[in-house]
Amino acid sequence: MDNGATPARTAPAAVIVAIDGPSGTGKSSTSKAVAAQLGLSYLDTGAQYRAMTWWMITNGVDVSDPAAVATAAGKPMLVSGTDPAAPTITVDGADASGPIRTQEVTSKVSAVSAVPEVRTVVTELQRSIASAAGKGIVVEGRDIGTTVLPDADVKVFLTASPEARAARRSGELKGKEATDVAATKDALAKRDAADSGRKTSPLAKAGDAVEVDTTDLTLQQVIECVVTLVEEKRAAR
Ligand SMILES: Nc1ncnc2c1ncn2[C@@H]1O[C@H](COP(=O)(O)OP(=O)(O)OP(=O)(O)O)[C@@H](O)[C@H]1O
Numbered sequence: 001m002d003n004g005a006t007p008a009r010t011a012p013a014a015v016i017v018a019i020d021g022p023s024g025t026g027k028s029s030t031s032k033a034v035a036a037q038l039g040l041s042y043l044d045t046g047a048q049y050r051a052m053t054w055w056m057i058t059n060g061v062d063v064s065d066p067a068a069v070a071t072a073a074g075k076p077m078l079v080s081g082t083d084p085a086a087p088t089i090t091v092d093g094a095d096a097s098g099p100i101r102t103q104e105v106t107s108k109v110s111a112v113s114a115v116p117e118v119r120t121v122v123t124e125l126q127r128s129i130a131s132a133a134g135k136g137i138v139v140e141g142r143d144i145g146t147t148v149l150p151d152a153d154v155k156v157f158l159t160a161s162p163e164a165r166a167a168r169r170s171g172e173l174k175g176k177e178a179t180d181v182a183a184t185k186d187a188l189a190k191r192d193a194a195d196s197g198r199k200t201s202p203l204a205k206a207g208d209a210v211e212v213d214t215t216d217l218t219l220q221q222v223i224e225c226v227v228t229l230v231e232e233k234r235a236a237r
């Protein structure tokens with residue numbers, strides 16, 4: 001009945017977006033922009049595995065020994081800030097955003113993330129962050145659509161040719177590394193093979209994920225594609 005009162009508006013239900021894919025396909029850039037555009041939180045799960053790896057290295061844990069890594073998995077306290085404009089990660093209260101991006105961490109993270117006890121701790125943390133995100137969240141990683149949030153509202157699997165990914169990554173590096181696209185391509189392939197080949201929650205496309213090949217797309221086009229998928233999902237509710 002029209003009584004002249006302003007109709008009550010219900011807040012839109014939280015939307016959960018899972019974005020997975022191999023290294024250098026554009027997951028972080030896309031996820032941050034989509035979250036910012038839609039007013040959602042953002043979680044970089046790779047940063048959490050990197051933070052766990054950095055803690056292991058700085059605390060003298062032999063990361064090539066899965067039993068030693070498993071024993072230590074519950075010790076570090078990881079805290080992720082989920083503002084897409086300024087994502088943060090701390091370990092035992094210390095800012096880890098710089099140290100987790102070193103070559104040493106990048107070369108060791110796949111060994112640490114393959115240990116089931118590590119995945120149990122980190123997956124539990126990821127689920128609690130996602131369930132606390134009032135308006136919803138964009139979560140990016142390798143196993144979000146398959147394992148961490150199998151009931152996500154929108155699942156996207158980003159891909160790109162090895163050449164495109166290596167060129168993008170080289171563009172971020174400085175000096176000699178920037179010109180060595182072949183070495184960058186090899187390093188990406190090695191990490192993807194380790195992440196795809198592990199037994200527990202390997203890098204994989206969920207059966208119900210939308211695959212987007214970003215090789216010939218600009219970042220803006222990829223962002224628009226994902227925003228459209230989320231808006232279509234919201235409209236269909
Ligand atoms: N569609 C695109 N076209 C051109 N460059 C892109 C595109 N998407 C991302 N990039 C650039 O490629 C680089 C890698 O992107 P990004 O870090 O988002 O990838 P990622 O999948 O999160 O990688 P990783 O898994 O290794 O963290 C960045 O420099 C980014 O600006």
Ligand SMILES: Nc1ccn([C@@H]2O[C@H](COP(=O)(O)O)[C@@H](O)[C@H]2O)c(=O)n1
Binds near residue numbers: 046
């Ligand atoms: N859901 C995830 C996310 C990441 N990993 C592991 O972390 C590494 C670093 O990820 P980046 O996105 O920061 O490059 C990645 O190579 C995986 O080993 C994971 O296992 N699961």
